[in-house]
Amino acid sequence: MRFPAGLVGPTLLRAALMGAMVAPGQSGADPISDSALKVAYVYHFLNLTRWPDQSGTLVFGIYGDSEVGRQLQATLPKKVGTREVVFQRIQVNDPHPKPCHAVFIPAAYQRDIPDILGRIASHPTVSISDAPEFARGGGAIGFVVVGDKLRFDVNQRASASKGLQFSAKLLELARAINP
Numbered sequence: 001m002r003f004p005a006g007l008v009g010p011t012l013l014r015a016a017l018m019g020a021m022v023a024p025g026q027s028g029a030d031p032i033s034d035s036a037l038k039v040a041y042v043y044h045f046l047n048l049t050r051w052p053d054q055s056g057t058l059v060f061g062i063y064g065d066s067e068v069g070r071q072l073q074a075t076l077p078k079k080v081g082t083r084e085v086v087f088q089r090i091q092v093n094d095p096h097p098k099p100c101h102a103v104f105i106p107a108a109y110q111r112d113i114p115d116i117l118g119r120i121a122s123h124p125t126v127s128i129s130d131a132p133e134f135a136r137g138g139g140a141i142g143f144v145v146v147g148d149k150l151r152f153d154v155n156q157r158a159s160a161s162k163g164l165q166f167s168a169k170l171l172e173l174a175r176a177i178n179p
Contacts, residue, residue, distance in 0.1 A: 034068075034150070035067050035068045035070075035071035036071060036075070037150050038068050038071070038072075038130065038143060038150070039068075039071050039072055039075050039076055041143070041150070041152060042072060042076065042102075042104065042128060043076060043077060043080070044170070045102070045126065045128060045141055045170065046058065046060075046080045046085075046101075046102060046126075047080055047081060048166060048167040048169055048170035049102075049126055049164060049165070049166055049167070049170070050164070050165040050166075050167075051101055051124050051163070051164060052124050052163035052164075053124075054083075056083070057083060057084045057085070057086050058080055058083040058084065058085050058086070058101045058102070059086055059087075059088055059098075059099070059100040059101050059102075060072070060076070060085055060086070060087050060088065060100060060101065060102050060103070060104075061087075061088045061089075061090045061097065061098075061100035061102065061103035061104070061125075062087060062088070062089055062090065062103070062104050063090045063092070063103060063104065063105045063106065063109060063112075063116060064090070064091075064092050064105075064106060064108065064109050065106075066106035066108055068104065068106055068130065069104055069106060072087075072104055073087050088100055090103065092109065092112070095119070096119070097119060097120070099120075099123040099125065100120075100123075100125055101124070101125060101126065102125060102126040102127075102128060103116075103120065103125055103126070103127050103128065104128050104129065105127060105128070105129040105131065105134075105139070106129070106130065106131075107129065107130045107131040107132070109131075110131040110132070113129065113131055113134065113137060113139065114137070114138075117137075117138050117139060121162075123162070124162045124163045124164055125140075125162070126140045126141065126159065126164060127139045127140045127141070128140065128141045128142075128143075129141075129142055129143070130142070130143040132144075134153075135152075135153035135154060135155040135176070136153070136155070138155065138158055139155060139158070140154070140155055140158060140159045140164070141153070141154055141155075142155075144175060146175060151174075151175040152173075152174055152175060153174060153175055153176045153177070154166060154170070154171060154174040154176070154177050154178075155177075155178060156171065156177050156178055157178050
C-alpha cells in the first residue's frame with residue numbers, strides 16, 4: 001500500500017502512532033497494518049533522533065527482506081525534517097555493510113542480530129527491530145507488543161555511547177528505557 005505524498009506527513013503518522021498506543025491493535029491479524037504502524041513509528045524515531053552529524057542525506061538501511069522493510073521503502077517519506085532519505089539494502093551475507101544512520105533488522109533475522117550489531121558498533125547507527133528483546137540485547141529501539149498494542153523499548157545507554165541522542169518526546173512514549 002502506498003500513501004499519497006501529501007498524506008504521509010507528521011500529522012497522519014502522529015495519529016497512527018498515538019492510535020497504536022491507545023486503541024486495540026491488530027498484531028498478528030493483519031501484517032500490512034502492523035507494517036504500516038511500524039513505518040509510522042520509524043518515521044517518528046528518525047524525526048526525534050539527533051546524530052553527531054546532522055548534515056547531508058539520511059541513509060536508512062534495510063537488512064534482508066521482509067514485509068516491514070518493503071513497506072518502509074515504499075511509504076517512508078523521502079524527507080525527514082530537512083534531510084533527504086535514501087535507502088540502502090543490506091544483503092544478509094555482506095560482512096562489511098556501508099555505514100548508515102538507521103537500520104531496520106526484521107525479526108526473521110533474529111539469529112544474526114548479535115553479528116549485525118557488532119558490524120555497526122563503531123557507527124552512529126540507530127538500530128531498529130521487531131525481534132523479541134532487541135533493545136535488551138544491545139539494539140537501540142525494539143518493537144514490542146503489550147497486550148494488543150504495539151509499543152517500543154529504547155536502549156538509551158547503547159545509543160548514547162555512539163553519540164546518538166533521543167528527544168524527551170521519544171523517551172516519554174517508550175514503554176521501557178534501558179530495559
